[in-house]
Amino acid sequence: MIELKNLSKTLNGEKVLDSVSLKLEKGEIFGLLGRNGSGKTTILRLIQQIVLPDEGEVLFENxxxxxxxxxxxKVVYMPVQNPFYERYSYRELVKILKSLYPDFDVTYSNELMNRYAIPETKKYRELSTGLKKQFSLIMAFAIRPAVILLDEPTDGIDxxxxxxxxxxxxDEVAQRETTIFITSHRLEDIERICSRIGFLENSTLTNVMDMDSLKEDYIKIQAVFEEDVHLRLRERKISILEYTGVFYTLLLQREDEESKNWLRSLNPKVWNQLPVNLEEVFIAKFGGKRRW
Known part of the structure; x- marks a missing residue:
């Protein structure tokens, strides 16, 4: 469907992306994760050709x-803010989009506007943040694209x-097999809707995996030790999610038997092995340098 091939981009003298490659399949929802300023929005803008790569290319069906x-x-980008829409009402915008996108489905957009009770005569700028998000997403789906790029679509709404x-x-993915590429800091949203995710760090895309694999590859351990072992855990580079005194919540790769055996050699008084969620993996992966 959409393929990124060795994309590189430098902005203001800083290498933002370095040889990023990814292939998105038809009818999947892919979540891109990373810290602020890691280059997530830049990738979306490169796909839509709002900015051009220094190296590499973007392919749509080859x-x-x-x-x-x-x-x-065939590809629609929904940014965090959409200044182009500001001056227009729904009816005015439909006329514009219909002229730009021949497949724009007016009946479908009318249905969704009525479903979510969004005023059709108000200017976009007069709507609340939540209604703006709904409005923009409705317009994106009504264009009937093959791929939708969403930048923080649920930020700032109830x-x-x-x-x-x-x-x-x-529903859109299930009914029309639309491909969605989403960035979001709301990890619970990513975890709920995405079939695959990838982490953007140090200008490269890493750990592209199925959501189910993520939960299978990591385990969370709650352990209570007889003494403070914080420094020893740091030396072993074991991810600490939380700790209070001698009570620790740790994250390990499931196959890391060496670390598990070492932890057990400390004779913990309590040892509970639990499933993980996406937020815990994200904190361990990106929060380590800040927290340890």
Missing amino acids: ISMMEHPLVKR AVTRHDLLQLMI
Whole structure:
């Protein structure tokens, strides 16, 4: 469907992306994770050709998007903020988008606007943050693209609206096999809807894996020791999720028998092995340099 081949980009003298490659399949929801400033938005902008790569290329069904710009009609980018929409009402925007995207589905967009009770006569700038997010997502789906790029789509909205947006994404993928590429700091959202994820760190894409594999590859251990072992854990480079006194919550790769055996050699008074969630893996992966 969409393939990124060895994408590299330098911005303001800093290498933001270094030879990033990824292939997105039809009908999947892929979550891109990383710290602030890691380059997540830059990847979305490169796919949409808003900025061009220094090296590498973006292919849509093996067609270069740079050499065949009309292919961009099949890919829609929903940024965190959409200043282009600001001056228009829904009805005005439908006319514009219909002229730009021949497959724009007015009936579908009308249905969703009515479902979520979004005013059709108000200007986009007059809507609340939650309604703006819903409005933008409805427009993106109504274009009927093959791929939708979403940058923090649930940021700054309430729980009910978040639930509606996530369900809309799931329904769209199930019914039309739309491919969604999403960045979000709400890891519970990523965990709920994504089939695969990848981590962006040090300008490269790492640990691309199925969500199910993530939970199978890591384990969480709650242990209570007779003394403070914090420094010894640091020396062993064992990920500490939380600790209070001699009570520790640790994250290990499931196959890391060496670390498990070493921890057991400390004769913990309590040892509980538990399943992990995405947030715990993210903290261990990206928070270690800050917390240890």
